[in-house]
Amino acid sequence: MSDQTVVDYHPMWAELGLDLPSHDALLGAVGQLFGDAYLTQDNRPKGMDYLNFVMSEVHGLRVKELDDFRKAGGKVVGTFCLYVPEEIIRAAGGWCVGLCAGAEFAYDQVEQIMPRNTCALIKSFMGFKLGKVCPYIQESDLVIGETTCDGKKKAYELLSELHNVYVMELPQMKRDKDIAMWRGEIVELMAKVEELTGKKVTAESLRASIKEVNDKRRALQRIAATRAADPAPISGKDALLATQVAFYDDVPRFTQMMNVLADELDQRVASGEGVAPMGAKRVLITGTPMALPNWKLHDIIEKAGAVVVGEEMCTGSRYYQDLVSEDAATLDEMVDDIAEKYLDINCACFTPNQGRLDDVVRMAKDLGVDGVIDYSLQFCNLYEMESNAVEQTVRDAGLPVLKITTDYSMEDVGQLSTRVEAFLEML
């Protein structure tokens, strides 16, 4: 990558209808944030160079790839949630990208159409669209939403006035009949995506995409597993970035690069090399997703000398811990397997959601953590309501827990740092 010449992407961004001055300002801010949070870390794995490069091209090379793909007739599907099965989209020849939702932007415009007390993730995705600074949604021929929460469910109605949107209905329980209902939604999605791409999903193409996406998740599982070591071979911030990038990078390339990183981490574990001293306080974070570039909490924790060793969140274990079975013989069986795998994700939108409580305790034990931080975006009713059970469960497992409710602003960094430091001291 060292022989890259500097490419000017402005013509491409202009063609996508971005607001160039605003977009330049956004990229500048993200670059600054990344520099402060990431490039100041000591002893990072060499394998992180790839993710540094991806970040240096965050709205550049990957967008260019999508652009080229579409100009050659390919179709791109944008998503905001884990429940949209990438396997189906890829099996129909489409590409799937997670959309921008991790920074405050154009809130003034957003608050004209939705309440101020909407969670930051939703305000952010709407702000990126209204403010014309997200090249990924501009490259999305279709946005696939889901009915995971009240806020997103209704926000997709607003977004559908600005973009081509299709919404999947997620059930709210996990009984057999809910899985059957969800399977029906996947079949309908398949038809919708086939119509979009003009390509039929076949047993062969679906088998291949299941394998491909599983391989991506396996690579992330490998990275996650190394974090059980003390000293931790990779910072939480870097591991979080890997998951964030998983949502939009080229799948085979990302998988390959993450396996290279995992190899290096395995060697670090074998040789006892880490990013923090052995015995550094180890923290598990559980809660709402942290969309790129939301690194705030990890940064605070790790700058305070502790290390985040796991994320029980959508940008964490929920994304990669379960795989789709690769044993199916027929297309129908594969769809069964996909329906089942996706309902294994333990989002707080389900009632009850005991699986999440079990995951938190299991991860805390497997990763040898000293404490758990229960993280919620303000105004996320689902995770905020579930906090009570999460915190009780963690305490019952004999571990201290700190609850943090915040948003994407930087105004509370001082206050949060104080609280995190006090928490770490008592561990």
Add this chain to the structure above:
Amino acid sequence: MSDQTVVDYHPMWAELGLDLPSHDALLGAVGQLFGDAYLTQDNRPKGMDYLNFVMSEVHGLRVKELDDFRKAGGKVVGTFCLYVPEEIIRAAGGWCVGLCAGAEFAYDQVEQIMPRNTCALIKSFMGFKLGKVCPYIQESDLVIGETTCDGKKKAYELLSELHNVYVMELPQMKRDKDIAMWRGEIVELMAKVEELTGKKVTAESLRASIKEVNDKRRALQRIAATRAADPAPISGKDALLATQVAFYDDVPRFTQMMNVLADELDQRVASGEGVAPMGAKRVLITGTPMALPNWKLHDIIEKAGAVVVGEEMCTGSRYYQDLVSEDAATLDEMVDDIAEKYLDINCACFTPNQGRLDDVVRMAKDLGVDGVIDYSLQFCNLYEMESNAVEQTVRDAGLPVLKITTDYSMEDVGQLSTRVEAFLEML
């Protein structure tokens, strides 16, 4: 009713485990509120005497009836939402009561287990339970919840640690397969209630309960229809109270008394008698439910000299505008009809929810309103998000609209009055 002797219900309340001093304080506050809002009105219909009596016995006579019913082996089911089909419960021999959720109580305890920024309705029902001031939930052998919104869905998990709770899964769309799914939920509910009461639902019993509940809704429809007249023969406040009481009063008695009231209102319309002068400004309210004793907005509007002529809300037209078909021959067909009727309710939990927009415009025209007030409880993501479409639709129909977001506190009454008066002046 004039020969009633004053009954001391304290022994009954004590037996139900209520916190007597707190409960006395609550009843005192509700009585005061009722006196100020209701008993100060001029020229009320005589038929309102029945509802005055019901309110004077708000935690008395009706609770005693439930108590007697249960002591004779009957079962009572508590609900918080329109989607729980009363017909099924009554057909199995049970009684259905709407539970308390319209006033601030024990918020200090509530905020220990759920976020401050939860809507007032949810905080209220949890506060009534935690504060031990709701005799109706104490008389409920089972509380039936539903997955209408994130807040309630998760709050039922918390409530289930304190009470016997069963949750129905409501779909989030209204396609044929959603109706089929919902039908399945009704069948499961039927089995659950049959198990509770020990009585089977039969075609005969269900036919009878469909008729009985339809009759209740028909009586409310009659009252609603008279409100199209100018002058309006009944205040909005009184009409609202009728719907609020419909949720928990004895069904045949309530229906009978509401038909007496409707007869009187018909006569008033014929003779041009009203509660406000002809030409008084006419307002339609649309939005989140107003659980008893939440009369705040109606009181403000009507004390400002306007009259509320309709409520497009769960404590309004959504409750009574649709009936279950009475043409079914078999139990299965009746269940089909119930599933269909209940999904006709246009709650903002559905996506899309065009039916509600159509209802608002139709009601505004039928009732000859001068303006619409879009009312949301703060932190209700669903209705707050839908506000944008509602307000646009109302404006497109050529009517002014005022958006009000509030809660159950009385702190903003002055500010709301100023806003409402300014709105009424420009009509």
